Amino acid sequence: MSIDNETRDAILAAIPNLRAFGISLTGNVDRADDLVQETILRALKNIDSFEPGTNMPAWLFTILRNLFRSEYRKRKREVEDATGMYAESLKSQPEQATRLEFEELRTALDKLPDDQREAVILVGASGFSYEEAAAICGCAVGTIKSRVNRARNRLAELMSIEDLDDLGPDRQTRAVLTADRD
Amino acid sequence: MTRNDDKPEEPKPEEPMQQKARARNAAPGSGLTREATIKIGQQLRAMYDEVVKEGVPDRFNDLLKRLEGGEGNGEGSRS
Numbered sequence: 001m002s003i004d005n006e007t008r009d010a011i012l013a014a015i016p017n018l019r020a021f022g023i024s025l026t027g028n029v030d031r032a033d034d035l036v037q038e039t040i041l042r043a044l045k046n047i048d049s050f051e052p053g054t055n056m057p058a059w060l061f062t063i064l065r066n067l068f069r070s071e072y073r074k075r076k077r078e079v080e081d082a083t084g085m086y087a088e089s090l091k092s093q094p095e096q097a098t099r100l101e102f103e104e105l106r107t108a109l110d111k112l113p114d115d116q117r118e119a120v121i122l123v124g125a126s127g128f129s130y131e132e133a134a135a136i137c138g139c140a141v142g143t144i145k146s147r148v149n150r151a152r153n154r155l156a157e158l159m160s161i162e163d164l165d166d167l168g169p170d171r172q173t174r175a176v177l178t179a180d181r182d
Numbered sequence: 183m184t185r186n187d188d189k190p191e192e193p194k195p196e197e198p199m200q201q202k203a204r205a206r207n208a209a210p211g212s213g214l215t216r217e218a219t220i221k222i223g224q225q226l227r228a229m230y231d232e233v234v235k236e237g238v239p240d241r242f243n244d245l246l247k248r249l250e251g252g253e254g255n256g257e258g259s260r261s
Contacts, residue, residue: 003250015242020233037245044249102229124223125230152222153213159225161218 007047010056011040017057017126018064024121025068027110039064058128062136065118108158112151119144120151 018039022032042063043050050059109117115137122133123144130148134141155161214222
């Protein structure tokens with residue numbers, strides 16, 4: 001297999017983002033890295049179907065997303081490793097300990113349906129436009145928009161991010177009461 | 183493999199890539215305040231960027247080198 005420099009550089013440049021997407025989807029570093037590796041192999045095998053000059057990151061994200069959907073989800077169900085395992089795997093890697101601070105978000109993301117999770121990550125974290133995210137997920141732009149909205153609402157609910165307007169002037173009082181109780 | 187060539191119904195202006203703009207645009211119809219939307223966006227990106235900052239692990243540099251060396255045939259990554 002020969003890889004031209006341009007393709008190699010484009011793939012290398014996309015790897016950090018592909019890993020972040022993979023970890024967001026799977027909640028597991030090792031599994032995400034396997035997924036990224038499979039994505040690279042699949043991409044190189046099908047490189048002829050990539051049109052030079054078009055959006056390489058979006059193309060790679062599409063491959064990773066489809067691999068996850070077809071294969072990893074099944075595997076995840078089988079293994080059914082809870083978020084505890086993820087936390088454990090991080091504890092054994094001190095340099096990644098900072099990620100524990102996102103445990104609440106991680107747990108909340110795990111509770112979202114796959115289609116909402118991928119949508120909110122692609123748009124909210126990867127920085128793809130709604131149009132690009134729709135192409136990656138193979139659905140309409142309006143569908144992506146509503147999935148992102150539903151995902152945000154659910155995350156806010158799960159993470160107890162309250163609607164600040166509702167709290168109004170009571171906010172400080174409530175904070176004091178909560179602090180007193182513990 | 184799906185290609186990124188679905189045509190949108192009409193050419194819309196691309197969303198600006200700036201993170202703040204992304205969060206600000208999200209609020210209408212979502213039922214969340216702008217503050218809540220921004221907070222979620224910030225946390226998602228912080229978690230995501232934590233991984234991005236790690237760069238490219240050796241594993242992938244090695245893989246690409248191996249493939250360039252002409253060793254890779256097919257996708258049999260599993261043993």
